Amino acid sequence: MFSFEPETAHELAVSLGGSVLGWGPLRRLLQSVTRSDDPVELFGVRFPNRIGLAAGFDKDARFYSAAAALGFGHVEVGTVTPLPQSGHPRPRIWRLPEQECLRNKMGFPNDGSQAILRRLRRPFPLVLGVNVGKQASTPLGRAHEDYAAGARLFGPVADYLALNVSSPNTAGLRTLAGEKELRTMLEAVLTVRGNCPLLVKLSPDMSREELADAARVALDLKLDGLIATNTTARRDPPFQELSPEGGLSGRVLTERSREVVAFLADQTGGALPLIGVGGVHDEESARRMLAAGASLVQVYTGLIFEGPGLARRLGAALEKAAREAQRAR
Ligand SMILES: Cc1cc2nc3c(=O)[nH]c(=O)nc-3n(C[C@H](O)[C@H](O)[C@H](O)COP(=O)(O)O)c2cc1C
Numbered sequence: 028m029f030s031f032e033p034e035t036a037h038e039l040a041v042s043l044g045g046s047v048l049g050w051g052p053l054r055r056l057l058q059s060v061t062r063s064d065d066p067v068e069l070f071g072v073r074f075p076n077r078i079g080l081a082a083g084f085d086k087d088a089r090f091y092s093a094a095a096a097l098g099f100g101h102v103e104v105g106t107v108t109p110l111p112q113s114g115h116p117r118p119r120i121w122r123l124p125e126q127e128c129l130r131n132k133m134g135f136p137n138d139g140s141q142a143i144l145r146r147l148r149r150p151f152p153l154v155l156g157v158n159v160g161k162q163a164s165t166p167l168g169r170a171h172e173d174y175a176a177g178a179r180l181f182g183p184v185a186d187y188l189a190l191n192v193s194s195p196n197t198a199g200l201r202t203l204a205g206e207k208e209l210r211t212m213l214e215a216v217l218t219v220r221g222n223c224p225l226l227v228k229l230s231p232d233m234s235r236e237e238l239a240d241a242a243r244v245a246l247d248l249k250l251d252g253l254i255a256t257n258t259t260a261r262r263d264p265p266f267q268e269l270s271p272e273g274g275l276s277g278r279v280l281t282e283r284s285r286e287v288v289a290f291l292a293d294q295t296g297g298a299l300p301l302i303g304v305g306g307v308h309d310e311e312s313a314r315r316m317l318a319a320g321a322s323l324v325q326v327y328t329g330l331i332f333e334g335p336g337l338a339r340r341l342g343a344a345l346e347k348a349a350r351e352a353q354r355a356r
Pocket of ligand 1: 081082083084086105106120129131133135158191194228256257258275276277278280304305306307325326327328329
């Protein structure tokens with residue numbers, strides 16, 4: 028796959044993998060071998076294991092059955108915007124193989140909410156979250172309308188909703204994670220999401236004060252959880268010379284995302300389920316993310332560099348650790 032341009036490789040994986048691995052009989056057979064049995068119940072949803080496919084991989088809901096075949100327990104489809112949009116011009120994904128990182132400047136290309144909704148057919152073979160965002164052309168002052176539209180449409184179908192206020196690739200999006208903006212948005216979304224659990228996905232570049240504010244809003248408004256983190260716009264060593272465009276993911280985030288999860292766990296006193304994402308690439312990084320306070324982990328970049336066996340491997344290791352901990356009690 029590495030001989031192809033990154034987005035072409037991704038499209039191939041999604042279309043080929045999606046149709047072959049997602050084919051019912053093969054999917055069921057593979058799933059019976061790959062999926063670990065380490066269930067956890069969060070906000071009323073039973074996750075079969077703790078490993079998820081992070082948002083952005085299955086933007087258009089073409090791959091979620093294949094993700095189940097690979098051993099994932101949940102997948103976060105999206106980011107979905109109300110109408111189809113093409114995102115930034117290509118190329119917009121770059122590999123940094125030495126650091127096992129990606130840089131992306133996608134800008135939410137997706138087929139739009141109606142087309143994506145039509146691809147969501149219950150029963151799902153795994154837990155399915157839908158990550159919603161705003162149209163690039165929607166002014167920030169009206170962003171809450173886009174999020175509410177996403178919640179209204181997907182709330183009746185999805186197992187959970189994630190609001191993306193943390194991508195660095197849509198101008199001004201991250202300002203929506205500010206205390207006042209977040210409250211306005213959540214008040215609009217909470218009235219239309221029905222019974223669907225609602226989570227917010229945060230940025231690793233938020234300060235401690237900003238994270239504490241977001242955690243307080245989440246507790247005040249009785250959100251169902253937080254997802255930490257999205258990609259980073261920072262260019263700390265050894266990335267100072269790298270283009271400032273786009274967000275970095277992969278190992279550059281391993282420590283920072285874990286730190287954010289630990290901080291949020293502390294701020295919320297463990298009262299709010301956390302999904303840890305960022306630089307999870309092996310058993311150790313997954314285990315440490317859970318130890319920091321996450322109930323689930325998600326991967327994206329790790330899957331690119333470690334290959335399609337990653338979910339099965341991580342799931343098996345966490346299942347084994349859970350059994351050992353149970354025996355020791
Ligand atoms: C190419 C690419 C596209 C992404 N698109 C989205 C997206 O649409 N919405 C979102 O919330 N996160 C998106 N992300 C962020 C991931 O979901 C994840 O939060 C981040 O990459 C950190 O995890 P990782 O280090 O395992 O990749 C994207 C990441 C990459 C690499």
